[in-house]
Amino acid sequence: xxxxxxxxxxxxxxxxxxxxxxxxxxxxxxxxxxxxxxxxxxxxxxxxxxxxxxxxxxxxxxxxxxxxxxxxxxxxxxxxxxxxxxxxxxxxxxxxxxxxxxxxxxxxxxxxxxxxxxxxxxxxxxxxxxxxxxxxxxxxxxxxxxxxxxxxxxxxxxxxxxxxxxxxxxxxxxxxxxxxxxxxxxxxxxxxxxxxxxxxxxxxxxxxxxxxxxxxxxxxxxxxxxxxxxxxxxxxxxxxxxxxxxxxxxxxxxxxxxxxxxxxxxxxxxxxxxxxxxxxxxxxxxxxxxxxxxxxxxxxxxxxxxxxxxxxxxxxxxxxxxxxxxxxxxxxxxxxxxxxxxxxxxxxxxxxxxxxxxxxxxxxxxxxxxxxxxxxxxxxxxxxxxxxxxxxxxxxxxxxxxxxxxxxxxxxxxxxxxxxxxxxxxxxxxx
Ligand SMILES: O=C([O-])[C@@H](O)[C@@H](O)[C@H](O)[C@@H](O)C(=O)[O-]
Ligand SMILES: [Mg+2]
Numbered sequence: 001x002x003x004x005x006x007x008x009x010x011x012x013x014x015x016x017x018x019x020x021x022x023x024x025x026x027x028x029x030x031x032x033x034x035x036x037x038x039x040x041x042x043x044x045x046x047x048x049x050x051x052x053x054x055x056x057x058x059x060x061x062x063x064x065x066x067x068x069x070x071x072x073x074x075x076x077x078x079x080x081x082x083x084x085x086x087x088x089x090x091x092x093x094x095x096x097x098x099x100x101x102x103x104x105x106x107x108x109x110x111x112x113x114x115x116x117x118x119x120x121x122x123x124x125x126x127x128x129x130x131x132x133x134x135x136x137x138x139x140x141x142x143x144x145x146x147x148x149x150x151x152x153x154x155x156x157x158x159x160x161x162x163x164x165x166x167x168x169x170x171x172x173x174x175x176x177x178x179x180x181x182x183x184x185x186x187x188x189x190x191x192x193x194x195x196x197x198x199x200x201x202x203x204x205x206x207x208x209x210x211x212x213x214x215x216x217x218x219x220x221x222x223x224x225x226x227x228x229x230x231x232x233x234x235x236x237x238x239x240x241x242x243x244x245x246x247x248x249x250x251x252x253x254x255x256x257x258x259x260x261x262x263x264x265x266x267x268x269x270x271x272x273x274x275x276x277x278x279x280x281x282x283x284x285x286x287x288x289x290x291x292x293x294x295x296x297x298x299x300x301x302x303x304x305x306x307x308x309x310x311x312x313x314x315x316x317x318x319x320x321x322x323x324x325x326x327x328x329x330x331x332x333x334x335x336x337x338x339x340x341x342x343x344x345x346x347x348x349x350x351x352x353x354x355x356x357x358x359x360x361x362x363x364x365x366x367x368x369x370x371x372x373x374x375x376x377x378x379x380x381x382x383x384x385x386x387x388x389x390x391x392x393x394x395x396x397x398x399x400x401x402x403x404x405x406x407x408x409x410x411x412x413x414x415x416x417x418x419x420x421x422x423x424x425x426x427x428x429x430x431x
Pocket of ligand 1: 022200230329
């Protein structure tokens with residue numbers, strides 16, 4: 001049997017999906033957040049789907065990339081990086097852009113480019129898997145586990161988005177103190193069976209966040225707990241928090257910003273440090289590992305450049321005795337499926353992965369992925385094992401088209417200014 005794996009069409013659909021008012025150190029999530037859905041079609045009529053960040057700067061790179069992809073083989077995964085280099089040269093305006101201090105670490109042009117590649121890589125793997133009748137994990141060398149564990153991703157949050165903002169109502173309620181955080185954690189366990197918990201910090205003064213983690217430790221004795229202020233603390237504050245919470249934390253995530261500060265913290269505490277901010281590219285590994293700045297790297301397959309790069313990162317971490325797990329930003333089911341396939345192939349995955357998915361009430365799939373006992377079962381169906389709901393996709397795309405441009409780029413500080421006009425993104429360290 002012969003198959004024609006030539007890519008005959010690529011469709012890019014930017015969408016806006018509902019997002020609750022989750023607080024972080026930069027502000028609050030907007031009522032809708034942009035994502036980009038990628039579809040790759042082959043000559044044989046197979047379609048593969050991918051998902052990545054959907055802000056304008058990603059779209060600017062994704063469009064020329066999509067044009068260049070037509071005519072290539074869906075199996076040419078290495079070629080995606082060469083193509084990205086060509087697009088980067090053509091789009092030198094975007095390529096030169098550097099934005100320091102985002103929640104995803106230093107946002108270099110290289111990372112933007114890799115995030116775009118990841119959406120196409122996942123779509124190509126999905127198409128290839130469907131064409132060959134193999135699940136994505138088999139294309140990655142095969143699963144070593146049948147289910148992947150995720151942690152409950154707790155956020156301080158308001159009950160509603162600020163008044164006057166059109167948005168979907170969520171049923172989580174507010175969480176702005178230790179009791180609210182514990183109630184949210186209970187809801188997570190009841191709804192999804194999670195057994196480990198991560199609290200997004202950097203929102204309230206450290207003493208309040210310490211109290212919240214202590215309350216979690218009391219409510220869920222012996223369960224793995226993490227706190228992630230996204231680099232909002234000084235070295236001194238980080239060490240105080242580590243001393244207070246050392247007995248109950250699985251790890252502290254990005255307490256201080258950047259490798260030198262993280263190395264200073266790591267040198268003076270026994271609490272393991274994790275990051276999705278100071279090690280976000282292969283180029284950042286050497287300094288961080290040499291200085292002993294991090295004990296766990298949280299891969300985000302989007303900005304690491306896809307599932308195969310995530311496997312390579314895991315291999316480097318294994319070599320240096322550094323742990324690996326998965327970071328998450330706001331995402332939908334295609335990305336959760338992709339994360340689950342790659343996580344299923346990583347041998348030493350000793351920490352539950354992060355996922356924002358429970359916070360997303362909307363999706364583009366006919367059937368949402370389910371957490372059972374805090375785990376997602378690894379699909380053995382061809383490709384990712386998910387199906388696109390075209391009506392939902394069209395509806396969410398319509399929302400993107402109707403937006404006047406204010407929500408097409410995620411801006412947590414702008415969302416906060418709706419509630420507090422004086423708000424400016426705090427300088428770092430905040431405490
Ligand atoms: O969604 C958020 O507010 C998070 O803070 C996100 O932007 C981070 O990238 C992330 O979840 C993290 O672990 O740092
Ligand atoms: Mg983090």
